[in-house]
Amino acid sequence: MGRNRTEADDVFRHSGRRPDVSDPARLGYDWARALLDGFARAGLRRVVASPGSRSTPLTLAALRHPDLDVQMIVDERSAAFFALGLAKAENRPVALIATSGSAIANWAPAVVEADSARVPLLLLSADRPPELHDCGANQTMDQSALFGVHVRAFHALPPPEARIDWLAAFAARVVAASRFPMPGPVHVNVPLREPLTPAGAPPAPEVFAAPLVATGRLAPDPVVVEQVSDLLVGDGVIVCGPENLGGEARAAVIGLARRLGAPVFADVLSGLRFCASDAAILAHPDAVARKNPPFDWALRFGGTPVCRATSDFLRGRRGATQIVVSDCARFADPDRTATHLIQADPALFCAHVRGRPAPPAWAQGLLKCDKAAAGAAEAACADETPFEGALLRRLLSALPEQTPVFLANSLTIRSAEWFSGRASCALKIFGNRGLSGIDGNLSTALGVARALGPAVAVLGDLAFLHDLNALALMRAQELTVLLLDNRGGGIFDHLAQAALPEFERAWITPQAYDPAALAKAFGLRYIAAETTSAAVAAVLANLAGGGAIVHVAIDRAFSLSRCKDFFASCQKESCS
């Protein structure tokens, strides 16, 4: 510390200010405060912190900042997914704070999801100072570049110094990097020295200037727009994958679809299926895609569709014009069928591009097919024996306007894709489709509920069990869980593994547990629902209060046969 103190003194000789030598913990606290204040002024509003000693200056600075809301969460994995949910719901960066060592490694699952799903997170890891590295000190590991290529940037701060005037501007750039050119996590490693706890409440800090960072939108190249416009001739489709389009982009996509007579294959997570109902948006894109209507061109936005049928449909028309538009470098095209990859803001692209309307018969054929699928879905979901599809279809059509809904991986979100159709009113649908893991789903949903108020999470039993620690947070949040308990990994019933003799043991992996007792353990309401109607009614009845688990037992064989019958029945109707 001696050498560092000398450097600090040099700074003060030059700046004319003097360090407060009465409280040695002030150096770290003032440092953390300048950093957190810089983040707050760059737009940060929420911090999720886990308890720890080394992170004390960061946590205290956050707790005492008037513009920051701090949530304490013991399990750092849960904390990081909670922050992910907050950031998704509010579309702005959220900061994480944790102590040094394995604590921050628990962020990794949410970090890779945030990277893939492009969600801004500020990862503030407390660290031991350099003199405690590589010498066996407790809770000390090499934290530099811990998240490798999965963060937009990594910054190794020096140990706290008296000169803090640059930290506000640094924080502004960190926030900017978490948002542009591709939103995602940024990792700032913050070494801190003992003593870590300031005595009393230090005086109000000096505030240093930081630039406001303004980001533009990627307008499409006019020459490219011209070329592409010439290609949008004949029977076209618009495919919107799992990536929530904002209000302006939604309106622009719908406007373009109307102008060109192009039906929209919109994923449940695209933000289009559960907004204003529009005839151009198919209610059952998966069912229509299974018929493989032969398009001349496809305009594609967002990620790879949740269900394979739409991808297969696009792959079946290899050679046709397929234009993928993305405002960042991540183009979703796993089957390599794209003929054009265009970097542009989707809303601006849709507003500028032209083309020639298809004959009305094209859209009519697909809409007829869509209507037939809707009828088949309604029939499949009519009786009261519960299965995932019926529960999701009925729930999504019954929820109040603007309800946030989190759909867990894996079978839950696919069932929503297959059966839910279009809601009669606008809903805010969320899911974790960056990497489509079953980890952290409940924590993410709790973050969404914290940001947006009364929300619903629909989860299968494995996703629910994978994120059990989230239950410790649930009483304080307005979240109602619909637990689809099909006793194991129901998604695998739909895959080839189902034929293996080891299927039950190694893929279904049924877990023996009592959800009622779990609810009791954390002071949550528990409702067992036997029928589809009862389950939906229970979710609606508990919505306002939250903190409830509505548990529905599902027979896997029944569910599988309903899905197969539905797919078969959709195949009967012709698209032309």
Next chain:
Amino acid sequence: MGRNRTEADDVFRHSGRRPDVSDPARLGYDWARALLDGFARAGLRRVVASPGSRSTPLTLAALRHPDLDVQMIVDERSAAFFALGLAKAENRPVALIATSGSAIANWAPAVVEADSARVPLLLLSADRPPELHDCGANQTMDQSALFGVHVRAFHALPPPEARIDWLAAFAARVVAASRFPMPGPVHVNVPLREPLTPAGAPPAPEVFAAPLVATGRLAPDPVVVEQVSDLLVGDGVIVCGPENLGGEARAAVIGLARRLGAPVFADVLSGLRFCASDAAILAHPDAVARKNPPFDWALRFGGTPVCRATSDFLRGRRGATQIVVSDCARFADPDRTATHLIQADPALFCAHVRGRPAPPAWAQGLLKCDKAAAGAAEAACADETPFEGALLRRLLSALPEQTPVFLANSLTIRSAEWFSGRASCALKIFGNRGLSGIDGNLSTALGVARALGPAVAVLGDLAFLHDLNALALMRAQELTVLLLDNRGGGIFDHLAQAALPEFERAWITPQAYDPAALAKAFGLRYIAAETTSAAVAAVLANLAGGGAIVHVAIDRAFSLSRCKDFFASCQKESCS
């Protein structure tokens, strides 16, 4: 796949064998089988796998291998800590298998712990093949070097090819790298192509030769031994930090201590405190260290001591000869007081080094002090109001010979260090002191129980809650949990944060939950114990069956005052 198939055909043209074209999934399965068989022949016996689709060939190959025991665990974080426990208990590598994407990021906390604690793990991550990368394919991320500097090696396998004759030798080297020169995790990324599920049971695979890998032990340089021997003159101490010494090293350390009249400050995790009782081994090294007896030389083995007093004691004698011996490059010396860092096998070093015995008064003084501390500890733990120290002291002295005991972070293991003294019989004590996290402690203990049979885990309520998912595994394992419920992070009562107005909210973080209901949720026995004796009796009564939680509520203020009284009373006795 076309290009790859052509290469495969080339191989077969050369080798004379032909691929089985009737089942395209055979390529991946045979590949995985050759790899797993190679690991098994290099000594692997246990695999912990999490369910997933892309990992199917690896999981199937493990399940069907006659020499491999496979445990399925849904939560990959819990799976990795379980594997860590197995590897620690059996002192041999354990393999992990999980599917691509965020699943493997859940291994990160256990990986960094295994790196720091030097525990061999084989991380077998399934991956999508190269053509599905960087194009928006589902559950696909860059998995290369995911664990950065925290693994001993990272290997990127190519997608499965028909030529598999080299995989056994490859596997032998991977296992070797996980053991020498420094045990730790090795990451092998395994891209696999669809179809993933072989039809039927393929015929027994051809077995390819692989070298046996034999590792030596690091003998000390004789010149250095000579020089060091000359320094071991006068009053000396031997300090054994938290790193389990094997039987030979234990005997060698005890032999050296006797020869030189040097008392041993042995950590609870050194393997020395709970083995054969030997007068040279202090029962209360922490209490003796607080008296700062002025030594002439210290010989140090293992990691940094769990409790700060021993470190402070060493720091107080900066300038005295302090020799740190380690058989790898990780020397524990956070206060930089070592005068010599010697790379050698501790057992060989102790056997070779000489020195001159101290006058008997030296050891007698310290042993007198130790005895006084033992009396004070006994007095502090005499009445029935439970606190961590008394529970640990009485439990460790009552457990049957050879019982495996896992001591969780943070206050639990420190309380054991302060109060437990020496057990009257040999116990196998485990903890996670690589990074000293409160994550994954219960899962690690379950791995230990799986390997060694009826075991006990002692955890505080935060460590317990941090690893709640482990409860799903507990019914199947012979583990009895002693839950020390002090309502939050009791360790912070001992730190400066206790003076902050935000203390309760951001550091103690008390969690409201009902352990009885948690036990019921997972079909575990639950016993609430009101007194120290009742708690210890309940653990002993449930030991054979396992799957039980013995819950003791602890008053934090009472616990803190007992600790303070104990420390004060130890200070009264003089060491000379």
